[in-house]
Amino acid sequence: MxxxxxxxxxxxxxxxxxxxxxxxxxxxxxxxxxxxxxxxxxxxxxxxxxxxxxxxxxxxxxxQWQRSQQHFRDAIDFVHSGQLGNIRTVKVWCYQGWMKPGPVVPNSAPPVGVDYKMWLGPAKTREFNSSRFHFTFRWFWDYAGGLMTDWGVHLMDYAIFGMKAPVPKTVSALGGKFAYPDLYRKLLIH
CATH class of the missing domain: 3.40.50.720 (NAD(P)-binding Rossmann-like Domain)
Incomplete structure (x- = not known):
């Protein structure tokens, strides 16, 4: 190509x-x-x-496809209108209570038709485990940055766009694996 x-x-x-x-x-x-x-x-x-x-x-x-969603565009327009006055602090957060972990499963053969070596590409070679594959790959450093790079990117974008800031002056973050710690511990061993 x-x-x-x-x-x-x-x-x-x-x-x-x-x-x-x-x-x-x-x-x-x-x-x-x-x-x-x-x-x-x-x-x-x-x-x-x-x-x-x-x-x-x-x-x-x-x-940043979410910038195109009308409710976010309306919110940004409202912030930019000045009706909220001088904004000095912006906080963003993401609660993913709807997201429940799947079961811990043993390593297995990749699904038929999946070139797993190609899927891994530049990532560390590991045995296939469906818990580290489609969608859930995001929760493993080998492939992604967790919720911060999955949803945090969007939320930080809203804050920066809303404030008309090229980059934030300061950022602080809190986080961790507060839910389902056993799932990730077991999968890291695999």
């Missing part, structure tokens, strides 16, 4: 641990890129991505 001159742009909608490598290869191949959030899994990856974008002078957009 990257060698195909008829392809002008690449949309990256992969598990997070693939974003940086695909984006860098795409701009090297002369393609513009739309990459889902989170852009990269580390500051080092993000810096490498910015350097590649600047070197190859391609358009790269990070996906």
């Amino acid at each position: 990257l060698d195909n001159k008829d392809v002008d742009a690449v949309i990256i909608g992969t598990p997070d641990h693939w974003h940086a490598l695909i984006m860098i290869h795409a701009v090297q191949a002369g393609k513009d890129v739309y990459v889902e959030k989170p852009v990269g899994n580390s500051i080092m990856e993000c810096r490498a991505m910015v350097a590649a974008q600047e070197k190859y002078n391609k358009v790269v957009q990070a996906g």
